[in-house]
Amino acid sequence: MSQAVLTVDLGAVVRNWRALGARHATGAVAGVVKADAYGLGAIPVARALREAGCRHFFVAHPEEGLALRVALGPGPMVAILDGCTPAEAAQGLTPVLNSLGDVAAHRGSGVRALLHVDTGMARLGLPPAEVEALAADPTLLDGIALDFVMTHLVAAEEPAHPMNAAQAERFAEACTRLPRARRSIANSSGIFLGPRFASDLARPGVALYGANPTPGEPNPMEPVVRLQAPILQLREIPAGATVGYGGGWMAARPSRIATVACGYADGWPRALSSVGVGLVAGRRVPLAGRVSMDLLTFDVTDAPEAVPGAMVELLGPDLTVDEVAEAAGTIAYEVLTRLGRRYRREYLAA
Numbered sequence: 639m640s641q642a643v644l645t646v647d648l649g650a651v652v653r654n655w656r657a658l659g660a661r662h663a664t665g666a667v668a669g670v671v672k673a674d675a676y677g678l679g680a681i682p683v684a685r686a687l688r689e690a691g692c693r694h695f696f697v698a699h700p701e702e703g704l705a706l707r708v709a710l711g712p713g714p715m716v717a718i719l720d721g722c723t724p725a726e727a728a729q730g731l732t733p734v735l736n737s738l739g740d741v742a743a744h745r746g747s748g749v750r751a752l753l754h755v756d757t758g759m760a761r762l763g764l765p766p767a768e769v770e771a772l773a774a775d776p777t778l779l780d781g782i783a784l785d786f787v788m789t790h791l792v793a794a795e796e797p798a799h800p801m802n803a804a805q806a807e808r809f810a811e812a813c814t815r816l817p818r819a820r821r822s823i824a825n826s827s828g829i830f831l832g833p834r835f836a837s838d839l840a841r842p843g844v845a846l847y848g849a850n851p852t853p854g855e856p857n858p859m860e861p862v863v864r865l866q867a868p869i870l871q872l873r874e875i876p877a878g879a880t881v882g883y884g885g886g887w888m889a890a891r892p893s894r895i896a897t898v899a900c901g902y903a904d905g906w907p908r909a910l911s912s913v914g915v916g917l918v919a920g921r922r923v924p925l926a927g928r929v930s931m932d933l934l935t936f937d938v939t940d941a942p943e944a945v946p947g948a949m950v951e952l953l954g955p956d957l958t959v960d961e962v963a964e965a966a967g968t969i970a971y972e973v974l975t976r977l978g979r980r981y982r983r984e985y986l987a988a
Contacts, residue, residue, distance in 0.1 A: 642867035642900045643949070644981035646678045648686040648988040650860040654846050655687055657858065661829050664836035665820075668694035670843030672702060672719065677905075677977040678847055678863065679985070681709045686988040687846075688714055696841055700726045707731065715785070717752055720762070724749065732785065736762040738771060738778070746781035753816065757789045757808040758801055766812075773815035784819040786839055787812075794827035794835075795853050806834045826851040830858075849970035850960050857960070863974070865953035865981070867900040867934070869946050881935050882927025887912050889926075894939045896923075898950050901932040905976035906952070907966040914965055917951040919943035 659667040669692045675683035684695055684706055694715045697703050700722040707716050707730045717732040721740050727733050727749045734752045735741050744751060756763030764772065772778055789809045793799035809823055820838035826845035828835045830852050845851040848862035873895050881887045881895055898916070902908045906929055914925035916934075918941040926937040938944035953959055959970045966973065 640868060640870060640899050641980070641982045642865065642904060642952075643984060644678075644977060645864040645866075645984045645986065646682070647860075647862050647864075647986045648682060649986060650848065650862045651678075651683055651846055652686055652690045652988045654848065654859045654862070655690060655692060655842075657860075658826075658829055658840065658842050658845060662824065662836065662840040665838035665840065666694055667829075668692065668696055668717075668822075668839055668841045669846060670696045670825075670841055671706065672696060672698040672843070673975045674702075676844060676847050676971065676974040678974065679983065680706060682985050683846075684710060690988065694839060696843075700731060703731045704729060715750075727751075734762075734788070735764075735782075737764060738768045741772070741778055741782065744782055745778065748781055748783070750783045750785050752786045752788050752822070753784055753819070755787060755789050755809060755812045755816075757805040757812070758792050759790050761790075763789065769812050769815065776817055779817060784817060786820045786822045787816055788822040788839075788841070791823070791825055791828045791835075794825055794831060795851065797831060802831060803834070844971050844974070847974055848959060849974070850958075853960075857958070861955045861958060863953050863959060863977075864951065864955075865900075865977070866949040866951050867898045869896045869938075869944060869948050869950060870899055870933075871897045872938070872944065872946060873897075880927075882911075883930060884928060887927035889937075891939070893926075893937055894944070895926060896936045896938040896944050896950065898934040898936060899932070900934050900952060901930050903931045904978035904980050905973075906934065907962075907968065907973065907976070909966040909968070910962070914962070915957065917954070917957055918948060920956065923950070 669687040671680040674680045696717045703716045703718045722733045724747045754763040792801045822839040823837045824835045824840040826842040850857035908929045911928040921941045923936045926935045963970045963973045
């Protein structure tokens with residue numbers, strides 16, 4: 639076998655969803671499965687969550703939503719965060735209305751929708767002036783059934799950040815001015831911020847997939863992903879020899895180098911060049927030299943278990959997505975969503 643293997647534990651996804659539900663006792667918990675379920679496969683993940691009882695799903699684009707609608711069948715809500723047209727909504731999608739223009743486009747259509755209020759992200763959502771306009775003329779929503787009013791938190795992963803309290807206050811005030819509807823405020827980290835961030839629907843994403851929603855604290859989520867890549871070749875090199883493009887890594891002693899089938903074309907961060915690690919039979923081995931398009935090289939001098947065909951673990955319970963992200967100078971979201979399509983994917987049943 640010369641192909642890396644990405645294993646997704648659907649049972650762990652479901653258990654994480656249930657654990658988040660236990661934390662968010664005031665309302666339902668959705669499954670955010672945008673970006674192909676953060677790189678792990680939207681359809682198998684969503685089907686596992688549906689079977690566990692999840693009835694609300696979020697994606698970014700209408701194309702994602704239409705594929706999910708077919709996979710899930712009628713019933714569960716499939717909400718489109720970036721919005722969709724009335725014709726797309728008629729195919730079973732729930733638009734998120736991000737502006738008065740969106741409201742006008744769906745007025746009179748009879749659609750069920752979510753209204754997004756911007757409380758500080760300055761990205762999508764109705765800004766304060768548009769909230770005021772809607773509050774002054776509720777007939778703008780004629781023919782639209784609001785399932786939820788929602789907002790998106792700016793800094794929920796930092797509990798002491800002043801934006802959290804400011805957004806909770808702005809959202810509560812906006813909701814008093816808008817037509818009565820259920821509320822949705824908390825993302826993954828927001829679920830852990832306390833009672834002010836409880837609502838009728840939480841929208842966790844990355845926490846479902848095992849990343850830590852409480853940085854600096856023990857991770858309350860189960861690991862979901864394991865990525866293993868086979869050793870294609872071993873070679874002995876003398877002290878002073880270099881490895882990989884640019885010759886930037888030099889052996890300080892006679893060394894044994896394992897070439898492994900994974901690279902930046904598979905989504906492995908190039909920023910891990912000469913700073914990343916892998917696991918061989920549970921033993922940490924340093925990444926030697928640059929991450930190249932299809933290959934990684936590891937110094938396995940101290941890992942006698944490294945033989946051709948043996949698997950090097952790149953992600954797993956003992957080498958978490960958060961640790962890899964920190965070493966690469968990025969966040970777990972990016973590591974997960976960059977996982978490539980060249981892996982052989984295996985799903986452990988829920």
